[in-house]
Amino acid sequence: MLKPEKLVLIGLDAPIAPRIYDYAMKGHLPNIKRLINRGVYFRNCMVPYPTITPPNWTSIVTGARIGTHGITCFNMHKPGMPLDHTYSAFDSRDCRAQYIWEAIEETGEPVLIVNYPSTWPPRGKNVIQIGGAGLALNEWRIAPGLERVEVGRYAAKYGVTICDGMLFSSDEYPLAAKINLREGGEWKNLPSGVKNIREAEINLYFPRALYRVKHTSWLLLALDYGSGFTEIVLSKARDFSSAFARLKRGEWSQLIKDIFETEKGEFKAAFKVKLIELSRDCSKIKLHVYPIGALSG
Incomplete structure (x- = not known):
């Protein structure tokens, strides 16, 4: 073998x-x-209790129970902190046990860690690490700029670079933005066979953005080829040939890359979009924008 x-x-x-x-x-x-x-x-x-992310993921890579490694919940409270204050339990400096990669490092072998929760900042000299400060690669539950508390490190707030996911819909949903479709304007380079169009301006609202992002808007165009509305495109201008996404109901886009301007400068980022719903009469539409992840920083 x-x-x-x-x-x-x-x-x-x-x-x-x-x-x-x-x-x-x-x-x-x-x-x-x-x-x-x-x-x-x-x-x-047998799993540690409570059965939530930080304690259990830490137990997996330390072999220790929560009373030993010290990550006891989703949020931490330390003696001396105000009773109504906690901070996110995603800080590797709070772990009192040895991680498995620290043991591996002692043998001289390299380690690559990708988005393992509660392991930021990286511990070890021979470790290459991407993410680990939250639940997603671009999520920062411990990061400069988050609210500090008097004792401990950070309050239970977090930010995302560039931002968390967004939902745009013709219906009202909590934490979503409403799409208001209207008669389409003058669009260039429309494909042959288009009988009717509707359009809407989508204003990105960048939920949980770690840094303030400059206002960004897209144009959504719905197309009817004679049997009802079956397709949309997303574009920054009224030109079909410049669309960066073309979708039918239930479809995901390819990976989209774009530049976003923030208070900390420009970031190149990647994301996808999905057309969840589109009725034939265009009265119902639902578009999901996947979390926009910065490719650096």
Whole structure:
């Protein structure tokens, strides 16, 4: 038997384990099924309580219970802090136990960490780390600029670079922006066969942005080819040929890259969009903009 040269640890945050297993056995998750069949699958594992992200992820990579490693909840409270103050438990400096990569580092082997929660700032000299200060790569639950408390490090606030996800809809939803479609204006280079168009201006509202972002708006164009509205495009100008996304209902865009101007300068960022709903009469529309992630900084 060949001796493995590399170890890869992959974690999924907050899945429903029986459903993951069921979907895998039915063939919907073939790669996970292959891992189960070729490896070991545990049922009814003992996990630390409370069963939430920071304590459990920390226990996985330290082998320690929460009373040993010290990450006891989603938010932390230290002696001497005001009783109504906490801060996010995503700071590696609060972990009192040794991480597995610190032990590996002692053998001289390199370690790559990608978005492992509660592990920022990086610990170790031979460690390459991306993310770990939140639940997503571009989420910062500990970062300069977040509200500080008198004792401890940061309050339970967090920011995202560039921003969290956004929802635009013809219906009213909490934390969403409403789309108001109107008769389409003069658009250049429309494809042949278009019978009717509707348009709306979308003003990005950049939820949970760590840095203030300059106002940005897109144009949404809905197209009817004779059997009702079946497609939209997103563009910065009334020119179909300059559209950066073209979608039918249920479709995701390709990865989109753009420049966003913030109070800290320009950031190149990447994101996707999905057209969740589009009725034939264009009375119902729902567009999801995936979190916009800065590619540097």
